[in-house]
Amino acid sequence: MKRVLPAPWLSLALWLFWLLLNHSLDLGQALFGGVLAVLAPLLLAPLRPRPVRLSSPGVALKLLLCVGVDVFVSNAQVAWRVLNARRRPPRSRFVQVPLDLRNANGLAALAAITTVIPGSVWSELALDHSVLLLHVFDLDDEGAFIAHFKARYEKPLMEIFR
Template sequence: MKRWLPSPWLSLGLFLGWLLLVRSTSPGQLLLGLLVAVVMPLLMAPLRPTPGPLRRWGVLLLLILRVGRDVVRSAIEVARGVLRARRQPPRGTFVVVPLELRDAHALASLAMISAVIPGTVWSELAPDRSSLLVHVFDLDDEAAFIAHFKADYEHPLKEIFE
C-alpha cells in the first residue's frame, strides 16, 4: 500500500482539493482527481524529508498550549503598542539568542513558533546553528526575553526532538 500511496493523507487532500477547485463530481473529474492524488505524491516522495523523532508527546501538547497562550498575549501587547505608538514608540530591536538546539526538525519548529507569535520575527540563524537573530517589536528587557524564549520554546523542543 505504501508503494502506491506513500502519503495517504496527502493523496486524500489532493483529491478533495481537486474536486473543490473544479467544482464538479463528474466521472472525468473524479478520475482526473484520483490520478493527481496518486501520481503527485509518488513523484514528490524523494523530496519529502524524513519524519522527525517525536519523543515526548506530553511536552509537545504543553508546548502547543503555551504557544497558543503566547500568541494571544503577544497579539494584545502588539495591539497596545500600535495604539500608543504616537505617545510612546515601540522599542523594536534585534536580539541574539544563543541556541542549544541542533536538530533540523526542532529548528524548523522553532522558526514556525517565532513566526506565529505576533511581535517576533526569526531573522537569521548563525551558520554553525549556535545563535538565532530575532527581531522583537517592543522589548523592555533583553535578558528576560532570552530567558523566556529558551525556557518556553527551546528547552521543550529539545526534550521533544533530541
Template sequence: MSRLFPAPLLSIALFVLWLLLNLSISPGNLLLAAALAVVAPLLMAPLRPQRARVSRPLVVARLIGRVGIDVIHSNFLVAIGVLRARQKPPRSAFVHIPLDLRDAHGLAALSMITTVVPGTVWSELALDRSMLLLHVFDLEDEKAFIEHFKHTYERPLMEIFE
C-alpha cells in the same frame, strides 16, 4: 500500502479539503479528490526529509498550551504598544539568539511558533543552525528575552525532537 499512501493523514486532509472547497460530492469531484489525495503526496514524498520522531507527548501538550497563552498575551502587549506609540515608542530591535536545537523538525516548529506569536519575526537562521536572528517589536532587556525564548520554546522542542 505505504508506497501508495506515504502520508495517509495528508491524503485524507486533501480529499476532505477538495470536497469542502468545491461544496459538492458529485462523482466528478469525488474522483478528482481521490486523484489529488493519491498523487499529491506521492509527488511530494521526495521533498520530505526524514520522518519526525515525536517523543514526550506531555511536553508537546504543555508547549502548545504555553504558545496559546503567549499568543494571547503578546496580542495584548502589541495592541497596547501600537496604541501608545506616540507617548512611548516601541524599542524594536534585532536579537541574535544562540541555538542548541539542531533537528530540522524542531527548527521548523520553532519558526512557526515565532511566526504565530505577535511581536516577533523570524528573520534569519545561520547556515550552520547555530544562531537565529529575530526581530522583536518591543524589547526591554535583551538578555532576559533570550533566556525566556530558550527556556520557553527551544528547550521543550529539544525534549520533543532530540
C-alpha cells in the same frame, strides 16, 4: 503498495480536490486527477517531514499552555505599546538567537510558535540551523530576551523532539 502510494490519504484528498476544483466527473478529469494524485506524493516525498515521535507529551502539553498564555499576554503588551507609541515609541530590533535545536520538526514547531506570538517575527534561519534571526517589536534587553526565548521555547522543544 507504499512505493506506489506513499501517502494514500493524501492521494485520495488530492484526487477529490481535483475533481471538486474542476466541477467535473468526466472520465478525462478523473484519470488526470488520479495521475496527479499518484505522482504528486511520489515526487514530493523528499520534502515530507520525518515522522514525529514525541518523547515527552507532558512537556508538550505544558509548552502548549505556555504558548497560549504568551499569545494572550503578548497581544495585550503589543496593543498597549501601539496605543502609547507617541509617549514611548517601540524599540524594534533584529535579534540573532543562537540555536541548539537541530531537529527539523522542532524547528518547524519553533517557527509556528514564533509566528503566532505577537511582537516577534521569524525572519531567517542560518543554513546550518545554528542562528535564528528574529524581529522583535519592542525590546529592552537583548540578552534577557534571548535567554527567555531559549528557556521558554527552545529547551522544551529539544526535550519533546529528542
